[in-house]
Amino acid sequence: MTPQSSPDARTSGGFVQNAAAYGVATPRPGLLLTLLLLIAICIVALTAIDLATMSERIASLSSSAEAGKLPVDALRSSQLNSSLFISAFMIGVLALIAFGHNWARWVWLIVCMLVGFLVALGTLMLMFTYSMDAALLKCAVYLILFVLSCMLFAPSCNAWFRRIKEIRNNPRLHPASGAAAATAVPADGQPYHPYAPPGGMSGAPAAPVAIPPRPRTISLAVALFLLNAVLGMILTVIYLPDMFAMQNALLGEGLMKKLAFGGLVFGIVLMLVVLYFIARGSNVARWIWTAIAVFGFLNAYTTLRMAFAISSAYGALTTFSQLVSLAGTILLFLPVSNQWIRQVRLANGR
Known part of the structure; x- marks a missing residue:
C-alpha cells in the first residue's frame, strides 16, 4: 500500500x-x-x-x-x-x-x-x-x-x-530515532518500550553527572572583563565632559547626555548578565560576548582616533582597554575553556 x-x-x-x-x-x-x-x-x-x-x-x-x-x-x-x-x-x-x-x-x-x-x-x-x-x-x-x-x-x-523542547529533552521522541530505537537491545537485556520515560531502559536511573570545577582560563577571562569594565567607567567619568564637548554638536547636549548615560547603564547590566552565564559555563553567553567584542574591535579605529584627539593619556588607556578585552576573549576559546564548557553541557543534559 x-x-x-x-x-x-x-x-x-x-x-x-x-x-x-x-x-x-x-x-x-x-x-x-x-x-x-x-x-x-x-x-x-x-x-x-x-x-x-x-x-x-x-x-x-x-x-x-x-x-x-x-x-x-x-x-x-x-x-x-x-x-x-x-x-x-x-x-x-x-x-x-x-x-x-x-x-x-x-x-x-x-x-x-x-x-x-x-x-x-x-x-x-x-x-x-x-x-x-x-x-x-x-x-x-x-x-x-x-x-x-x-x-x-x-x-x-x-x-x-x-514540541522541539520535548524532543530535545527526550531524544526517543525524535522521528528519525524510532526505527533504530525499536531494534536496539539495551545492555541489561530488557526489551525496549517505546513509551518508557527517559532512563526507563535500565533498571536504575542514570547517576547525575557532576559539573566540573571552573578552569583558571574562564575565571581569568571574567576577571579581565570586570577589570576592563571598571577601567571603562573610570575613563567615562574622567573624560565625559571632553566627549560631550566634541559630540554635543552632533545630537545636542540634552540628547547626548541621555544617550551616554542610558548606554552606560544598559552596557553594564548586559555585561554583568552575560558574564554571569559565562561563569556558569553557558556556550551561548560566550558567543554573545564574542559578538559584542567583535563589534568593539570593528569600531576600535574610530574609538582610538577620538580618544587620542581628546588626550594622549585617554588614547593610551583606551588602547590598553582594547587589549585587555582581546586577551579575555582569547582565553574563552582556549582548549581548556572549550573542554570545560563541553563538560558543563553534558552535565546539564544539553
Missing part, C-alpha cells in the same frame, strides 16, 4: 516542505516560516536605508565647526561597521529562532526590538534633519517589524517550540 501524504505535504510544495523540515525534528509551521522571511526582508530594507543615506548622515554630522574635529573617515567606518554588525546580529538571532531555540525569541523581542528601537530613536531624530522621506520609511519598517516580532508568539509557533 502506498503511504498517503499529509495535507500540508501535498499543498506546501517541495521547496517549502524541505525548508519547513530542514535541520529540525518536526516541520516548522507555515506561519513561522512566513514571519521569518518577512522579518529578514525588513532587516535588509533597514540596512539598505542606512547605506543609502550614509553620505548625507556623514555630511550632517561633520557640517558644524565642533563636529569638524571628528575624523570623517573614522566616522564613516564606524557608521558602516555598526550598520553591518547590527544586521548580522539580527540575522543570527533569526537563525537561532528558525532552529527552535525558544530563548532566541525573547532575545529578539527584548534586545533587538525594545532596546534596539530605543537606541534607534536617536538616529531617527537625526535622520529627520537631513532626509525626511528616509526617516518616515524607516519608521514604517520599524512598525511592521515590531508587529511581525509579536506574531512570533502566536499559538502555532508556541506549540512548535514546545
Whole structure:
C-alpha cells in the first residue's frame, strides 16, 4: 500500500516542505516560516536605508565647526561597521529562532526590538534633519517589524517550540530515532518500550553527572572583563565632559547626555548578565560576548582616533582597554575553556 501524504505535504510544495523540515525534528509551521522571511526582508530594507543615506548622515554630522574635529573617515567606518554588525546580529538571532531555540525569541523581542528601537530613536531624530522621506520609511519598517516580532508568539509557533523542547529533552521522541530505537537491545537485556520515560531502559536511573570545577582560563577571562569594565567607567567619568564637548554638536547636549548615560547603564547590566552565564559555563553567553567584542574591535579605529584627539593619556588607556578585552576573549576559546564548557553541557543534559 502506498503511504498517503499529509495535507500540508501535498499543498506546501517541495521547496517549502524541505525548508519547513530542514535541520529540525518536526516541520516548522507555515506561519513561522512566513514571519521569518518577512522579518529578514525588513532587516535588509533597514540596512539598505542606512547605506543609502550614509553620505548625507556623514555630511550632517561633520557640517558644524565642533563636529569638524571628528575624523570623517573614522566616522564613516564606524557608521558602516555598526550598520553591518547590527544586521548580522539580527540575522543570527533569526537563525537561532528558525532552529527552535525558544530563548532566541525573547532575545529578539527584548534586545533587538525594545532596546534596539530605543537606541534607534536617536538616529531617527537625526535622520529627520537631513532626509525626511528616509526617516518616515524607516519608521514604517520599524512598525511592521515590531508587529511581525509579536506574531512570533502566536499559538502555532508556541506549540512548535514546545514540541522541539520535548524532543530535545527526550531524544526517543525524535522521528528519525524510532526505527533504530525499536531494534536496539539495551545492555541489561530488557526489551525496549517505546513509551518508557527517559532512563526507563535500565533498571536504575542514570547517576547525575557532576559539573566540573571552573578552569583558571574562564575565571581569568571574567576577571579581565570586570577589570576592563571598571577601567571603562573610570575613563567615562574622567573624560565625559571632553566627549560631550566634541559630540554635543552632533545630537545636542540634552540628547547626548541621555544617550551616554542610558548606554552606560544598559552596557553594564548586559555585561554583568552575560558574564554571569559565562561563569556558569553557558556556550551561548560566550558567543554573545564574542559578538559584542567583535563589534568593539570593528569600531576600535574610530574609538582610538577620538580618544587620542581628546588626550594622549585617554588614547593610551583606551588602547590598553582594547587589549585587555582581546586577551579575555582569547582565553574563552582556549582548549581548556572549550573542554570545560563541553563538560558543563553534558552535565546539564544539553
